[in-house]
Amino acid sequence: MILVKKLVKRFGPLTVLRELDFSVAEGEFVALLGPNGAGKTTLLRILATLSRPTSGLVRIASYQLTQAGPELRAQLGVVSHQPLLYGDLTARENLIFYGKLYGISQERIQEVLELVGLGSRQDDLVRTYSRGMQQRLAIGRAILHNPKILLLDEPHTGLDQEAGEILDRVLQEVALEGRTVVMTSHDLVRAASLATRIDLLSRGKITASTPAQGLSSGDLVDFYRTALAGGRGKA
Amino acid sequence: MLVFSLLVILIFNFALELDLQARTSLSAGILWATFIFAGTIGLNRSLAVEKDRGCLDGLLLAPVDRSVIYFGKAVGNLLFMLIVEAIVLPLFSFLYAFNVFQPGFLLVVLLGSIGYAAVGTLLSTMVVQARTRDILLPILLFPLTLPVVIAAVKGSQGFFQSLPYEEFSVWINILVAYDLIFIAVAMMVFDFVLED
Numbered sequence: 001m002i003l004v005k006k007l008v009k010r011f012g013p014l015t016v017l018r019e020l021d022f023s024v025a026e027g028e029f030v031a032l033l034g035p036n037g038a039g040k041t042t043l044l045r046i047l048a049t050l051s052r053p054t055s056g057l058v059r060i061a062s063y064q065l066t067q068a069g070p071e072l073r074a075q076l077g078v079v080s081h082q083p084l085l086y087g088d089l090t091a092r093e094n095l096i097f098y099g100k101l102y103g104i105s106q107e108r109i110q111e112v113l114e115l116v117g118l119g120s121r122q123d124d125l126v127r128t129y130s131r132g133m134q135q136r137l138a139i140g141r142a143i144l145h146n147p148k149i150l151l152l153d154e155p156h157t158g159l160d161q162e163a164g165e166i167l168d169r170v171l172q173e174v175a176l177e178g179r180t181v182v183m184t185s186h187d188l189v190r191a192a193s194l195a196t197r198i199d200l201l202s203r204g205k206i207t208a209s210t211p212a213q214g215l216s217s218g219d220l221v222d223f224y225r226t227a228l229a230g231g232r233g234k235a
Numbered sequence: 236m237l238v239f240s241l242l243v244i245l246i247f248n249f250a251l252e253l254d255l256q257a258r259t260s261l262s263a264g265i266l267w268a269t270f271i272f273a274g275t276i277g278l279n280r281s282l283a284v285e286k287d288r289g290c291l292d293g294l295l296l297a298p299v300d301r302s303v304i305y306f307g308k309a310v311g312n313l314l315f316m317l318i319v320e321a322i323v324l325p326l327f328s329f330l331y332a333f334n335v336f337q338p339g340f341l342l343v344v345l346l347g348s349i350g351y352a353a354v355g356t357l358l359s360t361m362v363v364q365a366r367t368r369d370i371l372l373p374i375l376l377f378p379l380t381l382p383v384v385i386a387a388v389k390g391s392q393g394f395f396q397s398l399p400y401e402e403f404s405v406w407i408n409i410l411v412a413y414d415l416i417f418i419a420v421a422m423m424v425f426d427f428v429l430e431d
Contacts, residue, residue: 070297074298083289
């Protein structure tokens, strides 16, 4: 579903992604872990067609990224660091706005609002929402059009326990529906509980990969530290 | 935008004590200076609103050709300018004793506004990521829009001075050409302007 080969991304003199190879099969849920500055957000922005690679091959579904257009973007759902929501609109109005871009019915909008637990607050302005509520609405916006591929950039950041559990439930339902998911995270345990595979991105390259099932917390920490140490060595 | 425009018109009216001849030759410049300054304020705000909460990324993710986003923003900016102009022009007409409700003059206003909004939307998208966008936009915008400002002033002057159309039609032609060229250029480069 996603194929990345020798991907390089530079911002001026700074090379963020260094001939990165990465692939995700259809229906797979990959958690992408790594330290700050490893290139996780940059990789996700490239996959989301928000950033152009310096060089390398990126293929998503059957589309080459350099030829990406509306057909590819229709298959993507993205949750980024910012909520991508208009604060002066209500939750419902935000989803209606995005829904019009994707040709979504009112019934689907109501369904999504209920799914993310915002049915009772749908007519409140988004700027009155807590961080957790905004993030839930952002998830709703991302799944509104039933995308085949979900790209989530640290979706649990800033969420309280309840909001995090709601988000986990939504992501588990999404995964059960067979969507392809790439999620960056700093939360090892949570990532392992949701994902089918964990990749470690360090200094612009994937340095380690492991199936997520059956890993204890200790295994996870060992995996992370070992893989990071290996990544530093390669730098 | 609107309050600023009204203030500028009023300040110019009281600050410059113009006789009839001076008024005829300067009024077009005063009017377009007002429109340009107000338009710049609007341009800065229209993309800043999208950028500050990441909503621009939300638009870029939409399954539409990205030139549609450009047209949407440009039409929005143009509409704001036209609404301000629709309110300012009657006041201008009253203060400066000109009949602004002439079809030819209104066409000049429309063409000038289209050109300014077209280029302004493209440039405001380019500078929206910069911290100094409030300063950067006018610095980039004013040299590029000089042709449309000059042509709009000259065209407006022609109507204010009741000159034969043939004497100032070249300026109308320049406005039309400018609008077409820069709309085409913006459509071609907008994709590259948006991506990191």
